[in-house]
Amino acid sequence: MRTNRVWALLAPIAVAIVVVATGEPAAATRGSTTSAVVISTRTLSGLGAVLVNSKGLTLYMFVPDKDKKVTCVGSCAAVWPPVKLATGAKVVAKGAVNSKLLGSDPDPAGGRVVTYAKWPLYTYAGDRKPGTATGQALNLNGGLWYVLAPSGKVIRTKVTGPVGTTTTSTPTTTSTPTPTSTPTTPSKGAPVFPPGNAANGPAVFSQAGCGACHTLAAAKSTGTEGPNLDQLMPTVAQVENQVEYGGGTSGATMPDFGLSGALSPQQIADVATWVSQSA
Numbered sequence: 218m219r220t221n222r223v224w225a226l227l228a229p230i231a232v233a234i235v236v237v238a239t240g241e242p243a244a245a246t247r248g249s250t251t252s253a254v255v256i257s258t259r260t261l262s263g264l265g266a267v268l269v270n271s272k273g274l275t276l277y278m279f280v281p282d283k284d285k286k287v288t289c290v291g292s293c294a295a296v297w298p299p300v301k302l303a304t305g306a307k308v309v310a311k312g313a314v315n316s317k318l319l320g321s322d323p324d325p326a327g328g329r330v331v332t333y334a335k336w337p338l339y340t341y342a343g344d345r346k347p348g349t350a351t352g353q354a355l356n357l358n359g360g361l362w363y364v365l366a367p368s369g370k371v372i373r374t375k376v377t378g379p380v381g382t383t384t385t386s387t388p389t390t391t392s393t394p395t396p397t398s399t400p401t402t403p404s405k406g407a408p409v410f411p412p413g414n415a416a417n418g419p420a421v422f423s424q425a426g427c428g429a430c431h432t433l434a435a436a437k438s439t440g441t442e443g444p445n446l447d448q449l450m451p452t453v454a455q456v457e458n459q460v461e462y463g464g465g466t467s468g469a470t471m472p473d474f475g476l477s478g479a480l481s482p483q484q485i486a487d488v489a490t491w492v493s494q495s496a
């Protein structure tokens with residue numbers, strides 16, 4: 218009898234859950250209750266509310282997709298992993314996400330990719346933790362990448378300095394707000410960098426997600442997309458130039474962190490000095 222009573226209490230709840238689940242317009246395939254892909258929102262300083270995945274990692278749209286199909290595959294998808302939708306899984310809207318804008322597109326690599334306002338969604342290998350958007354406004358792997366607002370609008374703002382969650386922004390890490398060594402517009406030919414402080418290097422390396430693509434023992438990173446920095450042993454100027462302009466001579470390319478404003482000249486000098494010393 219005890220079981221019956223429990224059931225009497227639980228049944229309406231169970232019904233309510235089923236109604237909510239099937240009422241979801243974005244439910245890709247109904248029937249299976251196994252897995253769900255959660256799309257949520259998070260507020261980032263300088264960008265406002267943006268779409269994130271269940272881990273809080275920032276989601277991006279890729280301009281060449283032209284809001285209708287998944288074009289980032291192969292080596293592109295290694296750097297920008299698409300938000301895959303397993304067969305039978307459904308998409309669940311959380312936060313300020315509008316469930317009516319959720320959908321999915323076939324992935325040429327197999328399976329389906331979750332879309333928002335018709336844009337296939339991707340994470341970025343350079344974002345190592347929630348609250349960062351190091352891929353914002355990068356021109357990489359054949360096109361531009363931008364975050365999306367809950368309205369479905371593409372946010373094209375370039376953020377200067379580190380992107381962080383507004384709630385936790387404590388601009389105290391670099392104690393002295395270095396009297397920004399003359400905000401001269403860096404001439405494309407020769408960027409001028411202030412003297413670097415190696416002590417700040419590890420933080421910049423981790424924030425910019427350099428380790429996602431590079432192996433560097435001092436950073437305990439094992440990325441393989443770019444050259445192994447321990448073997449390369451680059452000079453300060455070499456790192457500064459690469460981080461400022463990105464790009465590459467071989468097939469794979471590196472995002473630029475200077476032109477896009479993702480890192481300040483001081484941060485680039487700091488990470489370059491540290492990488493050069495530790496590699």
Ligand code: HEC
Nearest residue numbers: 343425426427430442443451456459465466467469470471
């Ligand atoms: C998304 C992957 C990715 C990220 C993130 C990344 N890199 Fe790279 N990096 C590459 C690739 C790919 C190359 C090789 C480019 C080429 O073909 O010349 C490269 C090249 C380099 C080089 C060699 C330049 C030369 O002169 O040969 C250095 C130094 C470097 N990166 C440092 C960094 C630092 C420091 C960061 C973080 C601020 C970083 N990278 C972030 C992918 C990345």
